[in-house]
Amino acid sequence: MREVYLDYAATTPTEMRVAEKMNSTYSNSYGNPSSIHAIGRRAKGYVEEAREIIADYIGADAKEIYFTSGGTESDNWAIKGTAFALKDKGRHIITSCIEHHAILHSCEFLENFGFDITYLPVDEYGSVEISELKKAIREDTILISIMTANNEMGTIQPIKEIGEIAKKKSILFHSDAVQALGSVPVNVNEMNVDMLSLSGHKIYGPKGIGIMYIKKGVKLEPFMHGGAQEFRQRAGTHNVTDIIGFAEAVKMLKENDKKYAEHYKTIRDYLYSRIKNEIEYVKLNGHSEKRLPNNLNISIGFVEGEALLMSLDMEGICVSTGSACSSGSLKPSHVAEALKIDDEFIHGTTRFTVGRMTTIDDIDYTVEKLKEVVTRLRAMSPLYKDRRKN
Amino acid sequence: MDYTEKVIDHFKNPRNVGELKDANAIGRVGSPSCGDKMEMYLKIEDGVIKDATFMTFGCAAAISSSSVATELLKGMTIEEAKNLTNQQVVMRLGGLPDEKIHCSVMVEEAVKAALEDYYKRKID
Numbered sequence A: 001m002r003e004v005y006l007d008y009a010a011t012t013p014t015e016m017r018v019a020e021k022m023n024s025t026y027s028n029s030y031g032n033p034s035s036i037h038a039i040g041r042r043a044k045g046y047v048e049e050a051r052e053i054i055a056d057y058i059g060a061d062a063k064e065i066y067f068t069s070g071g072t073e074s075d076n077w078a079i080k081g082t083a084f085a086l087k088d089k090g091r092h093i094i095t096s097c098i099e100h101h102a103i104l105h106s107c108e109f110l111e112n113f114g115f116d117i118t119y120l121p122v123d124e125y126g127s128v129e130i131s132e133l134k135k136a137i138r139e140d141t142i143l144i145s146i147m148t149a150n151n152e153m154g155t156i157q158p159i160k161e162i163g164e165i166a167k168k169k170s171i172l173f174h175s176d177a178v179q180a181l182g183s184v185p186v187n188v189n190e191m192n193v194d195m196l197s198l199s200g201h202k203i204y205g206p207k208g209i210g211i212m213y214i215k216k217g218v219k220l221e222p223f224m225h226g227g228a229q230e231f232r233q234r235a236g237t238h239n240v241t242d243i244i245g246f247a248e249a250v251k252m253l254k255e256n257d258k259k260y261a262e263h264y265k266t267i268r269d270y271l272y273s274r275i276k277n278e279i280e281y282v283k284l285n286g287h288s289e290k291r292l293p294n295n296l297n298i299s300i301g302f303v304e305g306e307a308l309l310m311s312l313d314m315e316g317i318c319v320s321t322g323s324a325c326s327s328g329s330l331k332p333s334h335v336a337e338a339l340k341i342d343d344e345f346i347h348g349t350t351r352f353t354v355g356r357m358t359t360i361d362d363i364d365y366t367v368e369k370l371k372e373v374v375t376r377l378r379a380m381s382p383l384y385k386d387r388r389k390n
Numbered sequence B: 001m002d003y004t005e006k007v008i009d010h011f012k013n014p015r016n017v018g019e020l021k022d023a024n025a026i027g028r029v030g031s032p033s034c035g036d037k038m039e040m041y042l043k044i045e046d047g048v049i050k051d052a053t054f055m056t057f058g059c060a061a062a063i064s065s066s067s068v069a070t071e072l073l074k075g076m077t078i079e080e081a082k083n084l085t086n087q088q089v090v091m092r093l094g095g096l097p098d099e100k101i102h103c104s105v106m107v108e109e110a111v112k113a114a115l116e117d118y119y120k121r122k123i124d
Helices: A016-028 A038-058 A071-086 A101-111 A130-136 A159-168 A240-278 A305-314 A334-338 A360-379 A382-389 B005-012 B060-073 B078-082 B086-092 B098-123
Strands: A065-068 A092-096 A116-120 A141-145 A172-176 A195-199 A210-214 A282-284 A295-300 A349-353 B025-031 B036-045 B048-057
Touching: A016 A240, A038 A065, A038 A195, A038 A240, A065 A071, A071 A092, A071 A101, A071 A141, A071 A172, A071 A195, A071 A210, A092 A101, A101 A116, A116 A130, A130 A159, A141 A159, A159 A172, A240 A282, A240 A295, A240 A360, A305 A349, A305 A360, A305 B005, A305 B060, A382 B036, A382 B048, B005 B060, B025 B098, B036 B060, B036 B098, B048 B060, B048 B078, B060 B086, B060 B098, B078 B098, B086 B098
Parallel strands: A092 A116, A092 A141, A141 A172, A172 A195
Antiparallel strands: A065 A210, A195 A210, A282 A295, A295 A349, B025 B036, B036 B048
């Protein structure tokens, strides 16, 4: 059966060029970068080269790049590491209610230790409002953490402005840019961030590798205790092969990022225009312009999200949904709830994320199948029947 | 989601879909805000269910549970239908994931609501 992958926000396939580079390192750089001998030093050389490549791409100094196991670890480290380092200065943290669970659950964990967390609401487009942020800032606020772009709705946040406010108030600012990297420019200086989380597998690199950017002078408590790796801030033998793969994926971004983003936008816009023109009762979720170029999130009226996802899956089409029925918790996604999407549409939020390998032909196939599926599900939907009667 | 072949079959090819024009017992449960809405239509004659159809807005489990329920209901006496449990629906589907059991409970509730509607109509 034909397979069309439209879930690039969940993860991306590893680029062949990245995989080949990684393969070649298994034989010649198996050393432990912490070893003093030649084979260890060779591996260390690769790690440091990777650090330079990544630092260069995001406008940082190599000494400000710390390798981690991925976005989740970086997020955990930013939140808990800041909290434990600054607990005597203050115990208030500001974040938003649409953050990734790696941020939200880390914050909830800290609440058990006497920290006070403000979860900022978002507007109907999923954007954090600057006025709300200003109101939330207190004397004892030690950290603001707001994602660069939301993973479900694709909404791009006013990071630069938030960073300016944080800087003025001498509050540390962290941003989870896992979803943004590769789709929109990510530059730590322009963003005014003190900390930034990035992940390899969202940019056609390997899974299980990420970085945390920590601005020079910012002191966090280490999250992983053990050896002296990563400037004594993150213990654990370097994941050399994945680090090399991550850097190769970043190199590809440096060479082609604008071209990729244009491709995403062309394909995504084509997908949305076809859906909008050919299917009735479709609502766009998130912002029409301030959104990641590869992300389309829509609700299809009178159709439940999981049923839609399952039906598309049977046709070989992979998408994702914020439907309650797919979560196991019987609650719609926290992001869909934060956007206050109408009852009628909240259980049908469906995310299509396109990627480098997506073609116009893939989209044509998807739209044809989507139309069939929607017709079939609406034929048994009592909500659709009622709407037609009225 | 780990669904049985039976669930997938009923989800893909649901039996007895649609409104039943001459239904004399209609049960409606759920609401769009919960992500599930189910309507069960029964045609009861001489204490026996002659026909049963459904309309469901919901996930694959909710749709397949409704579909097998209509199969089970056809030919049942009112007494038997009253005692129809979600367990019978789950068994007929070859099982449901734990977090989806509530979908089969909704079907049981829809049947009970339909039977209440039937008695109410009789009194009126």
